[in-house]
Amino acid sequence: MTSPTDTRALPKVLLHEHLDGGLRVATLLDLLRQRGIASPAPDEAALAAWFDANAHAGSLLKYLEGFALTVAAMATPAALERVAFEAAEDARLDGAVLAEFRIAPLLFEPFGVSGEAAVEALLAGLARSRLPSGLIVCGMRHEPPAATERAARLAVAYRDRGVVAYDLAGAEFGFPPSSHAAALKIVRDGGLAITLHAGEADAAERVVEAGRLGAARIGHGVRLADALQDPARRHLVDTVLEMGLHLEVCPTSNVHTGAAASVALHPIVDLWQAGVSLSYHTDNRLMSCITASQEAAALLAHTPLTETDLLAMATQAARHSFLPESDRLAAQAAIEAYRPA
Numbered sequence: 001m002t003s004p005t006d007t008r009a010l011p012k013v014l015l016h017e018h019l020d021g022g023l024r025v026a027t028l029l030d031l032l033r034q035r036g037i038a039s040p041a042p043d044e045a046a047l048a049a050w051f052d053a054n055a056h057a058g059s060l061l062k063y064l065e066g067f068a069l070t071v072a073a074m075a076t077p078a079a080l081e082r083v084a085f086e087a088a089e090d091a092r093l094d095g096a097v098l099a100e101f102r103i104a105p106l107l108f109e110p111f112g113v114s115g116e117a118a119v120e121a122l123l124a125g126l127a128r129s130r131l132p133s134g135l136i137v138c139g140m141r142h143e144p145p146a147a148t149e150r151a152a153r154l155a156v157a158y159r160d161r162g163v164v165a166y167d168l169a170g171a172e173f174g175f176p177p178s179s180h181a182a183a184l185k186i187v188r189d190g191g192l193a194i195t196l197h198a199g200e201a202d203a204a205e206r207v208v209e210a211g212r213l214g215a216a217r218i219g220h221g222v223r224l225a226d227a228l229q230d231p232a233r234r235h236l237v238d239t240v241l242e243m244g245l246h247l248e249v250c251p252t253s254n255v256h257t258g259a260a261a262s263v264a265l266h267p268i269v270d271l272w273q274a275g276v277s278l279s280y281h282t283d284n285r286l287m288s289c290i291t292a293s294q295e296a297a298a299l300l301a302h303t304p305l306t307e308t309d310l311l312a313m314a315t316q317a318a319r320h321s322f323l324p325e326s327d328r329l330a331a332q333a334a335i336e337a338y339r340p341a
């Protein structure tokens, strides 16, 4: 069995990491103190334990509680810059060769930070790390279309300055991608790539719907596995294969939000064996108390997936990255050059 320390050396391509879900615990505590916001726990160890307890509470609401805290803590340009830089550095030291980070910049507006100021601070933070990275701008799908359209225009405005794609994040059920069709049209017309959270809490049909609205990648998409078992819906899998969609699968996050019973029972193996292009990601390192290396170690320990599978997933992730071709090719070369210690 491969230990968690071995998997740090595995080259990784991070496509699905929320910046407001991936702060270092020490940084969060520091930012809360600086901004005079009460922390739910007095020190680093207790705060880490608070997140761990919320992750295992079996409640999406508990899981999401942490985001109110991180967004409030991050709501200055200096804090946003710091969090983005640290995320890129953490990823680099954890074996990432390319990374895309995402966040909804308009979340900081109520705190007096404009969407433009938030994006510029985040891009400055990412640029300070040696890791090749890009920013995905999220719209929040429970917001009215006017808000996701504004986020879409913001993303397009920074297309040539480090923003690589647009996403719809937030609670999926009841807010299908089609309810934000106008925002997605702005993004398509602006020549920016799209990845959409779909098929996490809602059905496999949403994955195909997201693809038809212009998504080249899907956040999660795990409910597509339901269609594998159902002859009447098997065509959904065939459509995803024909469209060449890539799934950004987040096994541990799915366990914590109730989308999968355990990593061992996670449908990533069935989808992979069905030939679906996919890769593994953490989603929210802080909320799920996990790193990409630990995610890899969990897959190796609890599923039939091998190191060869994980490397093949990284290669597929690099091919489907929204970063410039030179970065994608460099990442693929780094993966090919990897030799186990």
Ligand SMILES: [Zn+2]
Pocket: 016, 018, 169, 197, 219, 283
């Ligand atoms: Zn996500």
